[in-house]
Amino acid sequence: LVALCYFFYGDAYLSSGSNFVRMTFPWLFMSIISPIACHWVRRITLQKFKKLEDWPKRVVWSILGYMFFTAGFAKTTYFVLDMTRYTELVPSEKNFYGLLILVSMCVLITAMLYEGITYFGKWKDALTETEQVEKLHLESQFQSLQSQLNPHFLFNSLNVLSSLITENPRRAEDFVDELSNVYRYLLRSNERELALVGEELRFIRSFFHLLETRHDTGVSMNIKVGQEIFDKKLPALALQILVENAVKHNEISPGKPLNIEIFSQQCTPPAKSKMNECYFTCQIIVRNNIQRKATRPQSNHVGLDNLRQRYELLGVSGFDVVDDGQYFTVTLPVIAGGVETS
Numbered sequence: 001l002v003a004l005c006y007f008f009y010g011d012a013y014l015s016s017g018s019n020f021v022r023m024t025f026p027w028l029f030m031s032i033i034s035p036i037a038c039h040w041v042r043r044i045t046l047q048k049f050k051k052l053e054d055w056p057k058r059v060v061w062s063i064l065g066y067m068f069f070t071a072g073f074a075k076t077t078y079f080v081l082d083m084t085r086y087t088e089l090v091p092s093e094k095n096f097y098g099l100l101i102l103v104s105m106c107v108l109i110t111a112m113l114y115e116g117i118t119y120f121g122k123w124k125d126a127l128t129e130t131e132q133v134e135k136l137h138l139e140s141q142f143q144s145l146q147s148q149l150n151p152h153f154l155f156n157s158l159n160v161l162s163s164l165i166t167e168n169p170r171r172a173e174d175f176v177d178e179l180s181n182v183y184r185y186l187l188r189s190n191e192r193e194l195a196l197v198g199e200e201l202r203f204i205r206s207f208f209h210l211l212e213t214r215h216d217t218g219v220s221m222n223i224k225v226g227q228e229i230f231d232k233k234l235p236a237l238a239l240q241i242l243v244e245n246a247v248k249h250n251e252i253s254p255g256k257p258l259n260i261e262i263f264s265q266q267c268t269p270p271a272k273s274k275m276n277e278c279y280f281t282c283q284i285i286v287r288n289n290i291q292r293k294a295t296r297p298q299s300n301h302v303g304l305d306n307l308r309q310r311y312e313l314l315g316v317s318g319f320d321v322v323d324d325g326q327y328f329t330v331t332l333p334v335i336a337g338g339v340e341t342s
Helices: 002-014 017-048 052-083 093-149 151-167 169-191 197-218 238-249 302-314
Strands: 194-196 219-224 233-235 258-264 278-289 320-323 327-335
Touching (some): 002 017, 093 302, 151 197, 169 197, 194 197, 197 219, 197 233, 197 238, 197 258, 233 238, 233 327, 238 258, 238 278, 238 302, 238 327
Parallel strands (some): 219 258
Antiparallel strands (some): 258 278
């Protein structure tokens, strides 16, 4: 502020204490309110244009906002002084407009500097989020592989296969085909974080075939998902995690069958997530009747927490888990767009 006033008034500014106070005071308000206004512009700009690729809009609106308030407050102060009878407080027009040019250059440099810092921060955050999504996906895929490759699962599958070879060779052949489909999909799923709804449904049918062969009429599955969302996406292995969770925690017997339902709800127009993916308010619901085992298996809830975190990192809302004592219901938001398949 002192440098500004010295630029305006020259040696007369420091010639006496009275001049120093009288010439400083009119510009004091501008020097306080202008940075506050620019900070407000900065905050609003960051709120309105949050994405990494929105940096040109942030730069343009920041420069316009800074110039409007900084030059506007300066011009207002100059106008008020010019209207008063204290002519010695009015700087020359040459000095004043020279200052505005200097201010414009400073505003441009400041805006670019701020945007450079912001861009680097958002790029770093996006990189971190991508790494977290990949980590969670790999954890989910590992958990699924671990649960399917454990000795208990293999022992049961081989026992079922052994009995089928003798009793029903044709059914044994189908069982082997579905078992290979399950392992093939599990091994491929580590190549992507999201999978097509249609692929997930084909996989879950193969997975359920294994369950049905083992438990017979003790388990049933009803799938009603509209074909219009088959080319949309879900987190990979999401359906398998939920079906396996239902089988793990509930009694299964012909007298008390476990009924699993997978159905979709009507879609509404898409919106954007913070990872720049389109998502619909369309949802896939996975629901099963509750008939908890007398001895509950140990569970660290990795599957459900993993799904919840993956949706949060994708910036997609709507994932929900409801246990009303009669049904266990999980809502999976559907993400729009195709994915690369292998």
